Structures are given as structure tokens and as C-alpha cells.
Amino acid sequence: MSPALPGRLRTGIRVLADPAPCLAPMAALLRSLVGASEKAAGIAQLCRQEEALFQLLVAEKTGPDRNKKFVQDFKTLADVLIQEVIKHDVGKEFPELCGHICGEESNHFQNSLGETLVVQVCATQQDTAGLLARVLDQNQAAAELLAAAVHQEVLLQDPALARLALAVPPESVAVWIDPIDSTNQYIRGQAGVAPVDGICPSGLRSALVLIGVYDRSSGEPVLGVINEPFFQEDPTTHRWQGRYHWGVAYQGTSLCSLSRPLLQPAACVVLSSSETPVVQQALRPLYGERLRFASGAGYKMLCVILGLADAYVLSEGSTFKWDSCAPHAILRALGGGMVDLAAALQAWRAGQRGALPELTYHQPVEGVMGAERWANRGGLVAFVHRQHLEEVLSMLADAGL
Numbered sequence: 001m002s003p004a005l006p007g008r009l010r011t012g013i014r015v016l017a018d019p020a021p022c023l024a025p026m027a028a029l030l031r032s033l034v035g036a037s038e039k040a041a042g043i044a045q046l047c048r049q050e051e052a053l054f055q056l057l058v059a060e061k062t063g064p065d066r067n068k069k070f071v072q073d074f075k076t077l078a079d080v081l082i083q084e085v086i087k088h089d090v091g092k093e094f095p096e097l098c099g100h101i102c103g104e105e106s107n108h109f110q111n112s113l114g115e116t117l118v119v120q121v122c123a124t125q126q127d128t129a130g131l132l133a134r135v136l137d138q139n140q141a142a143a144e145l146l147a148a149a150v151h152q153e154v155l156l157q158d159p160a161l162a163r164l165a166l167a168v169p170p171e172s173v174a175v176w177i178d179p180i181d182s183t184n185q186y187i188r189g190q191a192g193v194a195p196v197d198g199i200c201p202s203g204l205r206s207a208l209v210l211i212g213v214y215d216r217s218s219g220e221p222v223l224g225v226i227n228e229p230f231f232q233e234d235p236t237t238h239r240w241q242g243r244y245h246w247g248v249a250y251q252g253t254s255l256c257s258l259s260r261p262l263l264q265p266a267a268c269v270v271l272s273s274s275e276t277p278v279v280q281q282a283l284r285p286l287y288g289e290r291l292r293f294a295s296g297a298g299y300k301m302l303c304v305i306l307g308l309a310d311a312y313v314l315s316e317g318s319t320f321k322w323d324s325c326a327p328h329a330i331l332r333a334l335g336g337g338m339v340d341l342a343a344a345l346q347a348w349r350a351g352q353r354g355a356l357p358e359l360t361y362h363q364p365v366e367g368v369m370g371a372e373r374w375a376n377r378g379g380l381v382a383f384v385h386r387q388h389l390e391e392v393l394s395m396l397a398d399a400g401l
């Protein structure tokens, strides 16, 4: 058996086999995604914890060109590999999803010798190690550590998940993966950044694995898994312990691993540190000094899910479908949602007070290329309680935005 991933075994909830009775497809899909997110989180932890890998992750881009490129590539490799693992593990269990699991990264990878390699999970650990060694300039130690993590078997013991029975055919849904959201913090972020009212302004905490499922025909998010690989550090071993959250919102069924957060007495909003001064100013009458700033689009959405902030407001098109799909599904499962800010403001100004336009996940933006096709171009507002969305829209509309 492969060695255990650091930080996974000791939490006590990860590895005991759980007999999987006849689960309806959606529940089995959810279990599969949670399992894949656990493996992904294990690989993310491994790259930060194993010296051989961490050195590659944080190495400065100095030295000859070849060296510079290799270092840059390794950062991308961690992302690509995690995405491929999720695609592989989930696709193996649900062949109906093949071709419908997409993510931020392309698996075509050029190594420092200029060879183009397709990063993928091979049939055996040895083959995967061989492929990774070619990607990693024959760094055998790094390749073997990663291959062991890729082929690690992760069995969940999660009674709440095991009990679930849901019916939605996998052939009607598709998946968005963000293998590591907040990549900058993943690479450079510190452990132990002090939270402000529960929200970490920066640091490793904001690096998340996001897996979202949406309905292929309506584009609505229906299922989401957020995994926090760097939730806490064991003070004695300094190993990372993670946790995960999931939610389902499908045809009137709402289920979530978390409870709907209660309304907080002091209003608070979470923003990107690059949010425009105009928007910050417009929100001040509502939130006063309780404007909080944090890295990571997924992390800010998680802050709303956990009730640490009433809303996440983003006026720019700097997030993508893979950033928002999973948190959006969880927000819906909790009775909230995530609107397209530009479209919702337009509707609000026109006097619309019913359902406001939420983000959808199935259609690319026309007339643009690359990742931009999947940008949430109108910005967004994430909320649990509808009244918080209304307050934000009315503030921004009053400010002439």
C-alpha cells in the first residue's frame, strides 16, 4: 500500500473504509468528489511539507534561463497534477462525466528541455513517477513523492455523506475544478497569519481546492465541495490538518455539511484588496469600518458561507467559473446565492425586486479567447441572507454605480 499522505491520517476522519451501500448516483458523485478533494488536499500539503518539493515551490527565479523555467513550471505542475488527479479519479467512477470535467489548467506541459508532455495519471504508480521525472528534469525524489500521493487510496469515513440519497443523473451535469485557488498564497503564504474577526487577510489558509458541479442545460450550480488543506497546523508535528465542506442544491433539495449562518449583529463585508476605492466608499455607509480584505476568491466566498461576512462584493471580472461554482452551490444549499453584480444592479435599478440574475456555468463569454471565456465578467455578490444582497445593491445603486 502507498504511504499515507501527511496530515490526512492523523485527523482521524479520513481513512477508515466505509461500506458504500447502494447510493443514488448524486450521493455517490458527491462522495467521489469529496474523496478526490481529500487526495488533492493531501498533494497540496505534501508540496508544502516535503522539503524536496517545497524547495521547488519557493525557489527564486534566479540562475540560467533553463533553471528559471523549471522553477516556474513546478508551480504550475502542482496545479496541473491536482487537477488531473481529480479528473482521473472522478472520471474513472463516472465515465458519463468524461469530457465534462474542466478546470483552470491545461495538462500540456513543456519541460525545460522544450519537450511537450501531457501530465496525467498513469496506470501504475511507477509509470506516473516515470512521467513526472521527465517533467521534473529527472528529479527522481520529487517525482516519486508526488506519484505516491497521486496513487494513494483515500477512503472516507463520513457518516453524513454515507447516509445521503439523492437522485440526479451524472450525465446531466458537468464539473469545474480549481485545483488550488489563491495560488500566490499557496506558494508564498505564511502559516499562522492572525485572523481579523475570524477572517485571515492573507496566508496559507486561503489556499483552497474547489470542485463545483453544474447542470449542463440550465448552467445552475448544483453541488459543491470546498477543501481547506491548510485549515490548521498541528503545534507539535507542524503538519497540516485539513477539513472540507459540501453542499447540494438540486430541484428543491438543499443539503449541506454546514448550518445556515445566523444573522450577525454587526454588518461586515469581505473584499479583494484590489477592490476599487469607489466601491469601497460606496459600501462605507453600510459597513463603516467593517470592511475586511482577504486573498483568494474562494476563501472570501467561504467567509460568507461560514457567516464571517454578510457578503463578498467584487466589482471586477477577475474571477472565473472554476472559482465560483463550488462555493455558489454551497451558498444555494444554505438558502443564499451569488449574483452577477452588473446584471443584478441593472435589474435593481429597473425596479426588479424578485429573483435577481445569478451566475451560471455552462456558457462561455462570446468574442474573447482563453481563460477570459470563462470569466465572471460582471463581478459578483455572494450572500446567504437575501437582505444582505438587497442592502449592497441599494447602496451601490445610490452611489450611482
Ligand code: 2IP
Binding pocket: 104, 178, 180, 181, 182, 183, 184, 272, 273, 274, 294, 295, 296, 297, 298, 318, 319, 320, 323
Ligand atoms: C485567483 C485567486 C486570487 C483572486 C482571483 C482568482 O485564482 O483566488 O486571489 O484575486 O480573482 O482568480 P483576489 O485575491 O484579489 O480576490 P488563482 O489563484 O487560482 O489564480
Ligand code: CA
Binding pocket: 178, 180, 181, 182, 297, 322, 323
Ligand atoms: Ca482560482
